[in-house]
Structure formats: C-alpha cells, structure tokens
Amino acid sequence: MPTEPTDPVTPRRTRLTPEREGELYTAVLDILREVGYDALTMDAVAARTHASKATLYRQWRGKPELVASALRHQKPVRTSDVDTGSARGDLRALMCAADDAQMEKDAALMRGLSRAAHNNPDLLRALREMLIEPELAELDAVLRRAVDRGEIAADNPALDYVGHMMVGAFVARHLVEDRHPDSAYLSRYVDAVIIPALGL
Template identity: 60%
Template sequence: MTEVTTSRRSRFTPEREAEVYAAVLDLLGEVGYEALTMEAVAARTRSSKATLYRQWGGKVELVVAAVRHNRRGGIAGVDTGSLRGDLDALLAHGDDSAMERSSSLMRALAMAMQHHPDLGRVFREQLVEAEMDEFRRVLRRAVDQGEIRADNPALDHAAHMLIGAFVVRGLLDDLPPTRAFLRAYVDAVVLPVLVARPTTPGRHSPGPSS
C-alpha cells in the first residue's frame, strides 16, 4: 500500500498540487460541492481526469485534501506560554479576506455533509480529528499551568464556542468573521468562561434588591 501511495504522489510536484487545490477551492466557491466534478477540475487545471483519480482517489478525497492544504499553519506547534497567547496565535493565521473565504467554504461544506455522509467522514478523519487533538493539547497545557481548572465543564465546549463564532457571524450580523471580532469574542466570552474560578463558599453574588 505504501508503494502505491508513493507512486501516486510522485505524479505531482508540490507546486502542481497547490495549483489543483486552488482550482478546487475556486470551483467550490463558484458552483458548490454538488456541482463540482472531477471533469471540471481536470478542465480547469489542464489535467486528465484519470490522473486526478489516480492521485487522490475521488472527489471527496480531493476536496478534503484541498481544504486541508488551505488550512496549513493552524494551531499545531503553538506554545506561547499562555492560553491567551496561544489563542491569539491561532487567530493570527491568515488575513481577514482569507478568513471570510474560509468561513463561506465551511458553511457550504457543512451543508454538503448533510447529504453526503462520506464527505463528513473523510473530513473528520483527515482534518477535524487532528486539529481537535492539537486544540485539546493547548487546553491541557493551560490546565497544567493552572490557567484553567481541570474540572471546568467549559473545557468540553471551547472548540464549539470558537467555531460557532467563526461560522455564524455572517448569519447573525451579515458580516464576515474578522480577526478583530474573534479576538474580542475570545476576550469577552471564551477566556472568562474557561478561566472562571469557583465562588468562595459562604459568599454569593448579590441578587436583585427587593
């Protein structure tokens, strides 16, 4: 199996692969996942359809590979010494225009996954699981450093908060996500929830006056 994979991968240089991935993402933005075909990718990149199939196996694998390539330089290897610094480093990758494009792409793929379980499965196996492992590593380090309580129930929902803000801002505000917006969201919502300390026994927040 390794020899076959190596043989497939050797057909394209890294530069040529990048061209194919860019074409796939452009087509996704233009026609959506449903209408994207291997024939269209072959025509856009002046490749043969048979070569694309040999290289990637099929449409699902090619689309996920293109998305993964576009998301290079995520949180892997980030270690600034603080949770706030690590989250800020995560948000520093890519400019606002790239972030807007990525948000639109993720919304489109999320819709497609509802009708194509194979796309969702490969997307989780090849992209989501690795990124979640890295994000959990960042959170575990924050726990070890004493920034987050180990029993804080918000630990299980931190990724949902960040991804939710990234994806739904366009739906709620009709605005794209930006680094400034996400940094403000992290400071106002994510960090206060994660670093919250238990209330001292015997002391309670004052309720409304009667």
C-alpha cells in the first residue's frame, strides 16, 4: 500500500510551546476520527493547524511518528505519574483514567489504527517505539514497586503478561459483547482478572 513520503533525514526538533504542540496533536486525532489513518495527510494537518509541512516534518519524521506522538500525548494519565501506594490502586488508576465518553472514542480510534497498522509497517513500528514500548517500561516500574513492597512475588509468571491483560480488557469487550469498555467494566476486570493473576 503506498504511503506518504517521509523525510529521509532525521528530523530536527524545533521549539514548540506545549500549548502549540497540544493543538497539533488534537487536530491529528480529530482528523483521524473523521477520515481514518489512510486518508490522513500531512497536508490536512498543516491546513487544519495553520502550520507549514516543513515544520511538521522537522518535528516528526512523517505521518506514523506524528500519529504515535499524538496518541501518547492524549493519554489521560501518565503511567509514570501513577503511585497510589498499592498495586490494586495503581492498576485501577491506569485502567480507569478516562471518563466513559472518552474511552468510547479512544476505543474506536484504536480499533481503526490497529487495522491500519496491520497493513502499514511504518505505523506499527512507530506505535511500538513511541507508544507501546515506553508504556510497557513505565508499567514495569509500577509493578516493580509492588514487588518491592512485597505485594507481588518477584517470580510470579503473570508479571510478564499484565500489559497483555490490560490491552485485552479494551479489545475483548467489543469483540465478545459488542459493547465499549467503561470504567465500571474495567474496575471489575482489574479485580476479577489481573489482581488474582498477580496473587494479590
């Protein structure tokens, strides 16, 4: 499948204010929801945000990196900021951070992106490098704290699969029940699936 050309040179990051960067990311996600990944173009982002394409390519190598950065930016809570003092509290804070309306929008967006990533290796690479791997590293730090507190056994085999379980909670409900995950469902999921698996 043809993809939009990307700058072969490593982009030079220019200084954008956090507010301006947030505006760009919001526009990217809005366009994604409107037309999907394949139809999203850097031209459309530039027009929507009154930015130049040159600025976009200096900040991000291309569309995959811009989309992955926008997704990471819009997360309602940073995994690294979560520290409630208990593993259960941390997991519930991570899973139920967004309100139900936002979770429904995000779930639909991620379903579309997962289909796009299947056909676009550049998008899959960007999502892994810029979103999935950093999030898993931060989740690992959350779980290590629980191990250090003595809540979870260091050799518990489920520790390697917490990320999989968390993603599964969002994906499976729509497939199995044709319903979007909401905070009540995710809270029950944490208590019924993840907490027992970790031996808590």
